Amino acid sequence: MQFQKLGNIRAKHPRLRKLIDDLAAYIEAQLANGADKFVPALVARHLGVSEAQALGLLAAFEDEGLVRSAYEVVCKGTSTVLATVHSKSQLAELLPIHCEFCDSDHGADDLSVELVFEVVAAPAQRNAFA
Numbered sequence: 001m002q003f004q005k006l007g008n009i010r011a012k013h014p015r016l017r018k019l020i021d022d023l024a025a026y027i028e029a030q031l032a033n034g035a036d037k038f039v040p041a042l043v044a045r046h047l048g049v050s051e052a053q054a055l056g057l058l059a060a061f062e063d064e065g066l067v068r069s070a071y072e073v074v075c076k077g078t079s080t081v082l083a084t085v086h087s088k089s090q091l092a093e094l095l096p097i098h099c100e101f102c103d104s105d106h107g108a109d110d111l112s113v114e115l116v117f118e119v120v121a122a123p124a125q126r127n128a129f130a
């Protein structure tokens with residue numbers, strides 16, 4: 001079933017076939033390492049493409065439900081992830097957010113927001129539904 005989704009992406013973007021396979025392999029490797037999310041900058045570096053290209057590929061994977069974009073709200077002082085939301089509108093509702101590590105409430109100035117992609121389904125898990 002997941003393999004079918006990967007096939008859908010390949011069919012929509014035939015010229016990106018190699019990159020699609022490389023991204024699928026990257027996601028598989030992340031999962032094997034116990035990581036269920038990753039940042040686009042590392043995907044770009046791994047695939048040897050620009051970050052814009054990596055985001056385009058990730059969007060294609062997101063369209064098929066293989067990954068989901070999310071925003072991590074990070075305390076600038078401690079680099080701790082305080083919250084994860086799935087839309088930018090949710091971000092505003094969160095603030096100010098209490099940070100246990102600084103024992104204070106942080107506003108936008110104390111925080112950075114990082115775009116990450118969560119793995120929803122393993123792209124090459126061909127036997128998952130067999």
Ligand SMILES: [Zn+2]
Nearest residue numbers: 075077099102
């Ligand atoms: Zn903090």
